[in-house]
Amino acid sequence: MNTEIKPIKEGKVREIYDNGDSLIMVATDRISCFDVILKNKISKKGTVLTQMSKFWFDMTKDILPNHMISTDVNDMPEFFRKPEFDGNSMMCKKLTMLPIECIVRGYITGSGWASYTKNGTVCGITLPEGLKESDKLPEPIYTPSTKAEIGDHDENISYEKSIDVLEKEFPGKGQEYAEKLRDYTIALYKKCADYALEKGIIIADTKFEFGLDENGNIVIGDEMLTPDSSRFWPADGYEPGHGQPSFDKQFARDWLKENNGKHDWELPTDIAQKTIDKYLEGFERITGQKLDA
Numbered sequence: 001m002n003t004e005i006k007p008i009k010e011g012k013v014r015e016i017y018d019n020g021d022s023l024i025m026v027a028t029d030r031i032s033c034f035d036v037i038l039k040n041k042i043s044k045k046g047t048v049l050t051q052m053s054k055f056w057f058d059m060t061k062d063i064l065p066n067h068m069i070s071t072d073v074n075d076m077p078e079f080f081r082k083p084e085f086d087g088n089s090m091m092c093k094k095l096t097m098l099p100i101e102c103i104v105r106g107y108i109t110g111s112g113w114a115s116y117t118k119n120g121t122v123c124g125i126t127l128p129e130g131l132k133e134s135d136k137l138p139e140p141i142y143t144p145s146t147k148a149e150i151g152d153h154d155e156n157i158s159y160e161k162s163i164d165v166l167e168k169e170f171p172g173k174g175q176e177y178a179e180k181l182r183d184y185t186i187a188l189y190k191k192c193a194d195y196a197l198e199k200g201i202i203i204a205d206t207k208f209e210f211g212l213d214e215n216g217n218i219v220i221g222d223e224m225l226t227p228d229s230s231r232f233w234p235a236d237g238y239e240p241g242h243g244q245p246s247f248d249k250q251f252a253r254d255w256l257k258e259n260n261g262k263h264d265w266e267l268p269t270d271i272a273q274k275t276i277d278k279y280l281e282g283f284e285r286i287t288g289q290k291l292d293a
């Protein structure tokens with residue numbers, strides 16, 4: 001019997017379904033920019049996000065476990081064995097999510113560059129003088145933020161503040177969890193950024209989310225190193241001193257910014273198509289797999 005199942009939670013892009021002792025996370029074709037869900041759907045985007053996360057989860061199991069159980073809809077209830085769920089759905093372990101977005105920056109760009117031009121710091125971290133936009137940093141930096149509800153903005157916080165946020169929710173564990181989140185974030189980024197560079201892609205920055213499994217172990221959850229959570233730049237043609245072309249939603253963000261409020265949060269058809277083309281090219285370069293647009 002193919003009973004209708006409703007999601008227990010809907011995010012800007014993902015829908016989460018309860019599956020008893022597991023969850024099923026479906027990445028939709030919705031796209032959000034500046035914390036607003038656009039009117040467009042970007043065809044195949046959800047599949048790119050899910051399959052990209054699967055690729056990285058498989059690659060980084062040696063650093064720490066992840067929440068993925070399966071991306072095969074045949075392992076899921078009958079309701080999910082339909083074309084609209086095939087490829088973009090992931091069955092996951094249930095986790096107690098930690099209330100920190102774990103951001104790592106290997107290059108200076110975006111809000112980090114804006115902050116640096118004002119006072120030479122990014123999220124309170126003093127950086128060397130004389131950096132140009134898009135320069136590689138001497139070492140990746142960890143710049144955590146709080147998690148915002150839909151419609152609100154995440155707030156950048158210091159590492160010390162992240163200890164307080166974690167301590168409030170997990171008394172006696174704040175320092176331990178903060179250290180582990182920082183160290184895992186940097187280790188994951190370094191391994192994956194080195195791999196991506198071999199494939200011709202610079203991972204400028206990214207964010208991870210972590211949770212606790214039933215045994216209290218820290219596990220990586222949500223998505224991992226997707227074009228939604230990361231900045232991917234082509235390594236060929238990389239040139240510090242200005243913004244870089246990208247294989248992520250920065251292309252859509254830039255169009256919205258240039259058309260300052262005249263778009264009613266909707267992309268023209270050609271911009272939407274170019275956006276998914278960029279997602280697909282980034283996916284194919286990194287994974288060596290092909291998805292039809």
